[in-house]
Structures are given as structure tokens and as C-alpha cells.
Amino acid sequence: MGTEESRRIPRVLTVAGSDSGAGAGIQADMKACGALGVYCTTAITAVTAQNTVGVQGIHEVPADFVASQVKSVLLDIGADVVKTGMLPSVEIIRSLCDILRTYPVKGLVVDPVLISTSGDELAGPAILDALRDDLFPLADLVTPNLPEASAIIGGDPVTTVAEMREAAEAIHQLGPRYVLVKGGHLPGTNTLIDVLYDGVEWHELPGSRIETRNTHGTGCTLASSIAAELAKGQSMLPAVLASKRYLKDVLEENATLKIGEGKQGPVNHLFKLSDWEKSSTQSKFRPESLLLYAVTDSSMNKTWGRSTSEAVRAAIEGGATIVQIREKEADTGEFLQEAETSLKVARDYGIPLLINDRIDIAIACDADGVHLGQSDLPVARARAILGPGKIIGVSCKTPEQAEKAWKDGADYVGSGGVYPTNTKKDNKTIGIEGLREVCYGSPIPVVAIGGISGANAAEVMAYPRPENLKGVAVVSAFFNQPDVKKATAAVKSVVEECLKDVSVPNTSS
């Protein structure tokens, strides 16, 4: 091994149940620890079938196998802190206590999971005695919710802060160093208080109630994030406060998130890692954007005395849903300049703009992607350079080319020339039949290109058409015209008619 000091990471071992809905249980613990930079190992005590409606089933893991999981972790990876969640049998509790006496850890956080926030029972009354007699005396912290606190102290109601304080004191008598009675179930108040008791002092820790359905797993999350903070070396009160801050962020950021149809959505622990809608790992490509694809041509723009960006604006105002800057004559500086001004226009309208062939230009102006021909940079290399967040289209004349484009990471295929065209020299015409063969052989969406205009767009897009044929790409019929906006709108109305027409079979094919 090199002389380099090996890096350490705080470790938590969670001994808990699996929540198939992933808002609570083992899944919550792993995600919360991950979000807080702590390595979380697991010993699964039960597998539950759960969702946002409630608990549909529980399958207990035999106590000896829970013990094996715990030992496998402690004897190799080790743990700074152990956190317990759902412990569905007395045998599991007792075998865990035996192990913890043999292999002591720095901290033990016990979330006495009896009843989930959805009100479903997760552990029967027999568990209570084992928790009280065996596990609590070993615990640094016990974190009951209000129903659990009530059950632990024998059933007296715990629905006010005063009763929470009394319950915390009574539970502290059972042996844990600290007790945190969680106030998420406090009725009719906008301020939720958690009460932390250390045997001498009560800390009433307030938090505003956040209006959200996504509270399934709040207790597990609080307990495991406290375990994570303790594993980092925090003392108890700062660890609890840091965890409450984390949970507050999670609940606030995901207040309106919709997961599941039930009353209780899950906690979304890892929201900070990436916002899927913005993250660069999420392709921006939407197949429906291929409906009306405007491909610019600088020689036509010169003929009609308009700049590329003026042509782009007119096409978008006429209804173009995606734009490609195709420049075969200009030098790189001119091309980049055209691309940048056109990109500003496209961004104003929220329309994706791709660059034809030139991946360097696409990168330089941060375009939404590139469209590559068969003789351009190989698609796999372009994908490796551009990453997953950019759109890549590929010109294909055969189903084999389409399948290869897909395998190499393309988002869509441009297939043609469907009709003879002047805008691409020596371009083989494949016709409607050739286009359909490519569509049937392509796993990814297809846009038709080549000589398409208002006069023949219906033939291309008429129903029935291949499901993945998403639109038409047009050059001359848009840009070799006195009024680009009008010309674009004319083709758009033909195509949109075809989309509406899903009943009458196309008679011309």
C-alpha cells in the first residue's frame, strides 16, 4: 500500500425494516446518511410491503439471520453508531443486545418503531417489554413518536408538550442517556415541538409545521440523521439540531412532490444530489419536439437578405418546434457567431437548437446538441464528449444505421431524402417506403427529411404512420420563401391535421 493515508468515513449501521415505498426504514436510513456524507451499512429485520397508502404486509427475518448481518458488518466494516428501526420480534431485540454487549459501539440510537406515521402497527405489544428491559438501557438516544411514547409509558395520552416532557422523563428512567419525543403527531398546531431530555434538562425544539403530504419516514429520517451526526463526532444536542435542519430542508424542498396516490408521500432524502429536471444527466430531448423541424440554409438566407437568426425567429414564430443551424459555407468564426445569435432567439422561445455536424461549435455556444451525418464524428465519440445532457440526432437511410445510432447513444434519427432535394448534393432518395423501413427498424424517434413541403407533408405524416415517426424536417419550404413565418405555419397546419386524424386510413400509400 502506498504511503498515502487511507481516508476515513463516519459509519452508521442501521438495523431496521425494509420499506418498499422507500420513504422510511432501511431505505430512509441509507439515503439520509448518504445525504449527510456518512457510510451506512444495513441489517434488515423485516421486509415490508408498503406504499403511500399504508402497510400491506410484513415478512420478518429470523433473529439468527439478523444477528449474522450485524456481525458481518461489525467484524469487518465496523460502525461508529448503530441505529435501530423496526425490530419485529423479541428474539431479534435480544440477539442484538447480546451482540452490542460483545461488540460495543460509540453510539446507539433506538427509534422504537411500533406505529408508522400512517398509523399502521409495525411491532406488537410483546416488543415493548423487550425494548424497555433490554435495549433502552444500552441506548444513547431513544426517539419515540407520540403514539409510541404513550405505548412505552403504559398508554397515558401524549398529545401536549407538557405530556411529552413527562413521557420523556418516564422513558429516561428506563435507561437511555437521552430521550427525544418527536412532535410530528402534535394535533392542531403550526409549531411542532420535539422534546429532548437528558435526565436533567428538557430542550423544547420547535419547528414550523410544513404543509405537505410527504411525511412518511420523517421519524426514521430524523433518527438516522442524528446517528449520522453522532458518527461524525457531534454531541447530542448539536446532532439533533443539525438533523432537524436537514429534515426541514427536505420537507420544504419537496413539499409539493407527488409520489404515490395515498395520503402519505415519502420523504425525498436525496433531493440535493440533483434536480432531475435540471441535472445535466437528464437528456433534454423530447420526441414531440420533432414535430416541425426547421433546418436553416445560409445560401437561402443570403438570397432573401435575412440573417440566420432572423430566419430562425420567423420559423419559430411560424410554429417550428426545433431548429438546426446548418452551415456549409461560412468559416468557423462566422458559423459560431450565427449559432450564438440564433441560440439566444431559440432560448427566448424555449425551443431546442442543434448544430449540424460541428460539435466544436455546439460546445462553444452551449447549443442543445448536434445533428450528425454518417460521415461526421462517430456518434459514440460525440456522446462521450457531449455527455448525457445534450441531444444527438443522426441522419440514417437504413434500419441498420438507425439501430447503430441508437446503440451509440443517439436521441433521434433524421431519415431521408424522402423526396428529391436540391439542398443536399448527391443525396439518395429513399421515398415513403424507405422512410417507413427506417422507422420500423429504429428503436428511437424518427423525423422525416428531404424535399418536404406543404404539398407532400400529409403523405409523410398521414395516419396510419409508424408510431415513432414524430414529424418533418424542412429546409427550402421554410427558408427559400419570401415569408418564412407564413411558410412554416402552412406546413405546420398540414402536419397538425394529420396528428388529429387517427381514424381515416391514408388512401395514398
Ligand SMILES: Nc1ncnc2c1ncn2[C@@H]1O[C@H](COP(=O)(O)OP(=O)(O)OP(=O)(O)O)[C@@H](O)[C@H]1O
Ligand atoms: N409536516 C411536518 N412539518 C415539519 N416537521 C415535521 C412534519 N411532520 C413531522 N415533522 C418532524 O419530523 C420528525 C419526525 O416526527 P414524527 O412524529 O413524524 O415521527 P414518526 O411518526 O416516527 O415518523 P415515521 O414513522 O413516518 O418515520 C420530527 O422532528 C417532527 O417535528
Ligand SMILES: Cc1ncc(CO)c(N)n1
Ligand atoms: C420498515 C419501516 N420502518 C419504519 C417505519 C416508520 O414509519 C416504516 N413505516 N416502515
Ligand SMILES: [Mg+2]
Ligand atoms: Mg416512526
